[in-house]
Amino acid sequence: MSDILSGKTVIVTGAASGIGRAIALGVAGHGAGAVIVSDIQAEPREGGRPTAELIRDLGVQSRFVRADVSKRADNDGLVGAAQEFGGVDVMVLNAGISLRADGFDVAEDDYRRLMSINLDGPLFGAQAAARQMKALGKAGSIVLMGSMGGLAGAGITVAYSTSKGGVTLMAKALADALGPDGIRVNAVAPGTIDTELLRSTPPIAAAAEGFRQRTPLRRLGQPSEVGDAVAFLGSDLSSYITGIALQVDGGLLSVI
Ligand SMILES: NC(=O)c1ccc[n+]([C@@H]2O[C@H](COP(=O)([O-])OP(=O)(O)OC[C@H]3O[C@@H](n4cnc5c(N)ncnc54)[C@H](O)[C@@H]3O)[C@@H](O)[C@H]2O)c1
Structure with missing residues (x-):
């Protein structure tokens, strides 16, 4: 596709399935030197062969590292695994979940589990990556997975929107904290993307056709x-973009 990531080592969390899988395959297609595929499971939720195998088929170095993003030690171990490839240049913090029931009365256990994955996860991952980038003197890039749900609220995704709104501001705060070291931090904010997360979350699946229209x-x-x-x-x-949330939503949030 291109060589815009030539020679770079990329880590992608939540890369077994869906958007993370497509990101891992995409960065390989855009010339990455090595791609570390990380997830709590190697098997894609939607079926098919594991992501790391497909990347190796493209002739790009890849390996799978099991890590639960809600655990600080797992994030540290994941970034440590990039030493084998000269350290991480691009850290993509994509892993995230939605809830089957996420209205105003979202259950406490669900809320805490979601926050630990969607909000603690990217912070711990960004911290681990930035520490290594600084130690190795790398002007790296950290990309956080936001959402249109982090730029506008929805009554069917109260906890989810709260977590993704946090991610949007996390990108801005970390951009300020890490910019002096040449490290850029941005978010992407996808709209309605066709994945298992969408299909397996009944309120979101039900709303998808309305979003499409x-x-x-x-x-x-x-x-x-x-x-x-x-x-x-x-x-x-x-190279001069940091602190943004890049909407990848077919224009949905730009219109009324
Ligand atoms: N699908 C959409 O429409 C949409 C829109 C906006 C944002 N997003 C965001 O994109 C990201 C990926 O979503 P998706 O649609 O590909 O979902 P998905 O369910 O298809 O894939 C998510 C992956 O994350 C992994 N994962 C779950 N918990 C984890 C944990 N604790 N540690 C590590 N990995 C874990 C899962 O095993 C799975 O492989 C999420 O952050 C989601 O919020 C999705």
Whole structure:
């Protein structure tokens, strides 16, 4: 596809399935030197062969590292695994979940589990990556997975929107904290993307057709389209861009 990530080592969390899988395959197609695929499970939720195997088929170095993003030690271990490939250049903190019931009365256990994955996860991952980038003197790029749900609220995703709103501001705060070291931090904010997360979350699946009709491009997004946006933010093509939330939503949030 391109060589915009030539020679770079990329880590992607939640990369067994869906958008993370497409990001991992996408960065490999855009020239990454090595891709570390991380998840709590190697098997894609939607079926098919594990992501790392497909990347190796493309002739790109890849290995799977099992890590639960809600655990600080797992994030540290994951970033440590990149030493084998010269250290991480692009850290993509994609892993996230939605809830089957996420209204105003969301259950406490569900709320805490979601926050630990969607909000603690990216902070611990960004901390681990930034420590290594600083130690190795790398002007790296950290990409956080936000959402249109982190830019506008929805009554069917109260905890989810709260977590993704946090991710949007986390990108801005970390951009300020790490910019002096040359490390950029951005978020991507996908709209309605056709994945298992969407299909297996009944309130979101039910709303998807309405979102599609209001989307200027009149279709759902494909995971690979998020992958291309992440490749751009990870590459030197975006060298003066930090602290943004890049909408990848077919225009949905830009219209009323
Ligand atoms: N699908 C959409 O429409 C959409 C829209 C906006 C944002 N997003 C965000 O994109 C990201 C990926 O979503 P998706 O649709 O590909 O979901 P998905 O369910 O298809 O894939 C998510 C992956 O994350 C992994 N995961 C779950 N908990 C984990 C943990 N604790 N540690 C590590 N990995 C874990 C899962 O095993 C799975 O492989 C999420 O952050 C989601 O919030 C999705």
